[in-house]
Amino acid sequence: MSGIAPAQAAPALAVSTVASGLDKPWDVEVAPDGTLITGERSGRFVAVRPGGATQTVRADESRLFVTNEAGLMGLALDRDFSSNRTLYSCQAEKTSDAAVGTGSLGNVPVPFPNTGQEIRVVAWRVADDWSSMTRSRTVLGGIPVNSGGRHAGCGLTTDADGTLWVGTGDNAVPSYPQSRTSLGGKVLHITTAGTPAGGTIPGTPIYSLGHRNVQGIAIQPVTGRVYSIEQGTSRDDELNLLQPGGNYGYRPDRTPGIYDESVPMTDPSRVPGAIGAVWSSGAPTLATPALTFLPTDGWGDLSGAVVIATQQGRRLVMLRLSEDGRATTARTDTLAGTYGRLRGLGVDRDGSLLVTTDNGGGADRILRVRPGA
Template sequence: MRTIALLSVATVIFVACQSNSPDHASTPDEHQDSTLSPVETKKPNTTYKPAFEGQTRIAGVRTKAGLDVKVVAEGLRNPWGMVNLPDGRILITEKGGTMRIVSTSGQLSAPITGLPPVNDSGQGGLLDVAIDPDFSQNRLVYWSFSQNVPPGTLTALGKGKLSADEQRIEGAAVIYQAKPAFNSSLHYGSRLEWDKQGNLFMSTGERSDIVSRPQAQQLNSALGKVLHLTKDGKPVAGNPFMNKDGALPEIYSYGHRNVQGLATHPETGDLWEIEFGPRGGDEVNRIQAGKDYGWPEITYGLEYSGERIGKAITQKEGMEQPVYYWDPVVSPSGAVFYSGNMFPEWKNNLFIGALSGMHIVRLVIKDNKVVGEERLLEDMKNRIRDVLQGPDGSLYAITDGGNGKLLQIRSK
């Protein structure tokens, strides 16, 4: 493993990374060494006001511990999602339709094949991955991907068994399709997250187009949703719209734009969601069953053209407010709550990969509110696609692109 020269975060200068990046905030907790200025310094895209104090541009915080950052592996082809295997290795998806395993020593396996064809144009391809809670016994793997389904494409969920030689997926099957299919190569979502009962949360995007966008609000469509599915891809009993006429029973929450982050709080068990905004308005939400999260009726962002969206409102009765938002955006992707012992000061903090932001977001959360924000690895200038906590309490990240890297962050 090659060590990267990295300044201790205690000495990192908090500077904006990129024109379409980051964010800020306003008052850290008792575990932090100081209250700093918000990490975002760029002018917001809008003049919209937050609904409550600390909803955006919260005060900055700094990690006290020194950070040791290593490149564990490189040469990944557009990596997208990753998951820990029981023996400490990491299974990683590649957007083109294969998976790879990275050993604890950093060795990269040959591509794992046998998955259904993916449409990897635009934002599509092989997306997130999860292993069965009983993987040690059944070797079952689940993955989300963009599938060709005339007249377009959709986000699908696959399931199969990792072969004993780890070279292929056996018995691959598509167990769920987020319909309707739509002719777009954008906004597929999609993250996978287990609940405590062994069911899967799966997120989708609303496919971006002005025509498909309203379906985020429609309960007869799986676009722009957080879904709750069994291991067989069926609706989970007790889902909030199970007995509602005209509604898909797999829907758990709705009104989402493009959800690429799902994470479970280690103490409360709450599901948190992170989604892309347009020009401004990236969001962090605490998901509650049956709730409407507003897109495209309310937003803290603008069209990419600079035009206002819809009625240009940020609040509406019956629609949830984001716990936190960014303007300008950081382009948030994979996320994880920290529960390890290597960094005690990070306990229960939320970590998010930032693509256009080119850093890892650290959010300090107290009583379901963000009270501090930090940017990690800014100086490395990498688009961070996903983050993962290792068994030893280190933090892993994968970088986006044709020569993707697996990074490991440990305490010095």
């Protein structure tokens, strides 16, 4: 299934700046009223109102744990946002102590090492005027994150049925990707109450395992297929078509107790039945934090394509998928080297593509990309 699709010439694109003066905006969502909402990794929520006015959305993020890859990360709007004003965030938070505590896999309590911080999915209620947000509840906790913030994952998206998909990182812990008692190195599927949703390993929210660092999840229009993007080692960032209970073959424990990144991203020799990627980057890695699907019309030959943001690659990778969604038929790279590191992706109501940059220093932007010069 995996492979490098034939390259095609980059299309003519029109790029404009929607908002500037941002610092590592991790994700971007579009509200029904046309407001764009993003969150800087350091914990600031920012709204871009219709007409272009930018405002800070006040929120109490005093619990936030920010270091390296960890902080305020994935965002998702509730499917009934117009009526309930609920926004979900996937974020690292400080916990009260560093003792061994009790987490949960769905509704099943399990012991987990409380290292002083964990990843949580948090529900917020947004004020009607976008001036502030109030924390409603923790939807799911117990997702591990190490003190260095490495491989914190935190991809987040809402399905059409209102359930949530959560991508997690393996924390560079060799046992996590294949463990069924850790939420690290997984894709989770949960209800908005935090209980397991469809297709998960019984008694857990784990939908798939054998992942390294899943920072993006997207649902293909029309088919409803769920895809994840994860960052590779020194090679092979992967686009995966998710299957219930599927194992995607990352197993970095070849030497006991050592996190061995020389292993393949998908290793069927050590993980029988490992599911191969739909697409992999080859070498070197591009560092792929996000994906989305273009609308099914209005983009010419690229209509319906998968768009993947890259950080080290500093470009957008656009992939056409086969009819069954298990292979790629064409690849187009664009915006190469023009805007630096690219991170968050979204699609606005008019079908234009939204892209956040990830360069730091208060110089980041939300870009709008349309077909045509």
